[in-house]
Amino acid sequence: MLAQNRSTPFLWGFRLYVAVFFVFLASPLIAAGAFAFNDSLFPALPWQGFTLDWFFNDTEPKLGMFHDRRLLRGLYYSFVIAVTVSALSVFVGTTNAFLFVRGRFPAKNFFYIVMVIPLVIPGVILGISILVLASDTANYLENNLDLELEFLRPGIFLVVLGQFSFITTITSLVITARLKKFDETMEEAALNLGASRARVLRTITLPFLRPAMIAAGIVAFLVSFENFNTTLFLVGSEAPLTITMYDRMAKVGSTPVLNAVSFFLMVGSGLLALLSILVQRDKSSR
Amino acid sequence: MLRFPGGGLMLQKDFRRLAMILLFAPFALWIALLVVLPHIGMIRLSLREKVAPRVYEFGFANYLDFINEPIYWNTLLRTGSMSLLVTALALLIGFPIAYYIAKLASNRTRGALFLICLIPLWVSDLIRAFGWILLLRETGVISSFLQWAGIVNQPIEFLYNDVTVIIGLVYTVMLFMIVPLVSTLDGMDNSMIEAGYNLGGNGFTVLRRIIVPYAMPGIVSGCIVVFMLTAGSYLTPILLGGKNSSWFTEQIYNQFITRFNWEAGAAFGILLLLFTSTVIWLGLKLSGQTLANTVAKS
CATH class of the missing domain: 1.20.5 (Single alpha-helices involved in coiled-coils or other helix-helix interfaces)
Incomplete structure (x- = not known):
């Protein structure tokens, strides 16, 4: 804490500001979560009493989220996409970390900037540019070689590519930061003791990187799960959860089942975020 | 071996x-x-222009359309200026919070406050916008509360205006401003601030001459990410601003998905990219920072 010769009223005013700010942060989340438990057909006041129907009830009009086929399918697609994206982006993030921390090659700083650029391109643009390239390629192959490649049309494959294109920057930055802290003399010691390079990588370097890789994987999973902008343009018939929810909000109007999904997602991502922090904290004690 | x-x-x-x-x-x-x-x-x-059905030629027609149709460039200018306003507001609101977390909070509360700050980061844009809708719409929580308290006697619609869009956007991007600010301020030595006071500076001079220059990489990094996210956002303006929010990404979506005019949509995409890149480049030049020591610093 910073010792300053400041009047207490000033500090109390500051504290009040911080408190108001946190109310501002929390209020829409509380509103989105709390109405999941309101026994009403609309997510609005007045409070009609507590219910879990919006999670577990299996009949219309109060169809709970765990019985709503379309929402569950969206959840499933989101999960598949997020797992694939995080596995791919952690792999490439790790190779990028080795490339930029250990590698010596011309124009390294330039390539490092290139690596960061996907993060400052608006998501909508990444989405449409990948859509354009994939469609051009698919059309060209269809017209000239009579080859119909279904995976180049909007669908899960393109959604994975679109999300991977910028999430890899995030995983690369996280894993690079960790690899920079690695003491290379540990590797040299193992090599001097006769271990092969593969073994050194497997028993010393990768275990050191593991917390960062897990944390990067969790971040990638969450960013992929909640992504909307890039996904919107690449989505086919297998819509992930955010798209399904958006459709329902825009077309059908909102019922508290959307609040139930929101609550479920908030708890899920909260737990995952906590896990990633615990994993990261582990490294400092080791 | x-x-x-x-x-x-x-x-x-x-x-x-x-x-x-x-x-x-x-x-x-x-x-x-x-x-x-x-x-x-x-x-x-x-750069393809349609001359007849299924016949295309090289040309700048899509860009000329953009220049000749005031609705298009007005939307881009509106998106740009509102994004700059959102960035400035996020910095003004977020900087004291980041300063409090990094410098004034005790060690124990600091971690907790930072964590609370991060929580909304992991909730999707959609849910955050949904929460605002539930609070602000005509039948929403705030309107109901005001009626219940007897301050107003009929429902008020807070949604579908520019102020709401700006509040929603500031809320959405706030954490991308606070996180880089906290990490730069955290690395600042407290004795620098104390020295400033000891040399006779008042709060404002210390802020202007010591704290802000030190935090510049964090400020620029936060501003770049926030500006880019705001200008490229789609959900928040549409959901909180309604059908007539006139956000540029909505124009891109309309060209691509509704009108199926991919050529114009691609041109709009390039224009948005050029516009955001120019603003970011100007920001870096004016503040004397580089991409490498701001966003790229992990």
Whole structure:
């Protein structure tokens, strides 16, 4: 804490500001979560009493989220996409970390900037540019070689590519930061003791990187799960959860089942975020 | 393992080169196939003009359309100026919070406050916008509360105006401003601030001459990410601003999905990219920072 010769009223005013700010942060989340438990057909006041129907009830009009086929399918697609994206982006993030921390090659700083650029391109643009390239390629192959490649049309494959294109920057930055802290003399010691390079990588370097890789994987999973902008343009018939929810909000109007999904997602991502922090904290004690 | 003096060295050199190529391959594939080629494809598409059904020629018609139709460039200017306003507001609101977390809070509360700050980061844009809708709409929580308290006697619609869009956007991007600010302020030595006070500076001079210059990389990094996210956002303006929110990404979506005019949509995409890149470049030049010591710093 910073010792300053400041009047207490000033500090109390500051504290009040911080408190108001946190109310501002929390209020829409509380509103989105709390109405999941309101026994009403609309997510609005007045409070009609507590219910879990919006999670577990299996009949219309109060169809709970765990019985709503379309929402569950969206959840499933989101999960598949997020797992694939995080596995791919952690792999490439790790190779990028080795490339930029250990590698010596011309124009390294330039390539490092290139690596960061996907993060400052608006998501909508990444989405449409990948859509354009994939469609051009698919059309060209269809017209000239009579080859119909279904995976180049909007669908899960393109959604994975679109999300991977910028999430890899995030995983690369996280894993690079960790690899920079690695003491290379540990590797040299193992090599001097006769271990092969593969073994050194497997028993010393990768275990050191593991917390960062897990944390990067969790971040990638969450960013992929909640992504909307890039996904919107690449989505086919297998819509992930955010798209399904958006459709329902825009077309059908909102019922508290959307609040139930929101609550479920908030708890899920909260737990995952906590896990990633615990994993990261582990490294400092080791 | 047998090692020949000369041969071992050769082997090791070859091994290093092979390893470098193997490491470079995923990076090159990722950047070439998913970033560079798609953007080249988009530029190419945007430079095609339709002369007859299914007949295209090279030309700037899509860009000329943009210039000749005031609705289009007005939307881009509106998106740009509102994004700058959102960035400035996020900085003004977020800086004291970041300062409090990094410098004034006790060690125990600091971690907790930072964590609370991060929680909304992990909730999707959609849910955050949904929460605002539930609070602000005509039948929403705030309107109901005001009626219940007897301050107003009929429902008030807070949604579908520019102020709401700005509040929603500031809320959405706030954490991307606070996180880089906290990490730069955290690295600042407290004695620098104390020295400023001891030399007779008042709160404002210390802030202007010591704290802000020190925090500049964090400020610029936060502003770049926030500006880019705001200008490229789609959900918040549409959901909180309604059908007539006139956000530029909505124009892109309309051209691509509703009108199926991909050529114009691609041109709009390029224009948005050029516009945001120019603003970011100007910001970096004016503040004397580089991309490498702001956003790229992990």
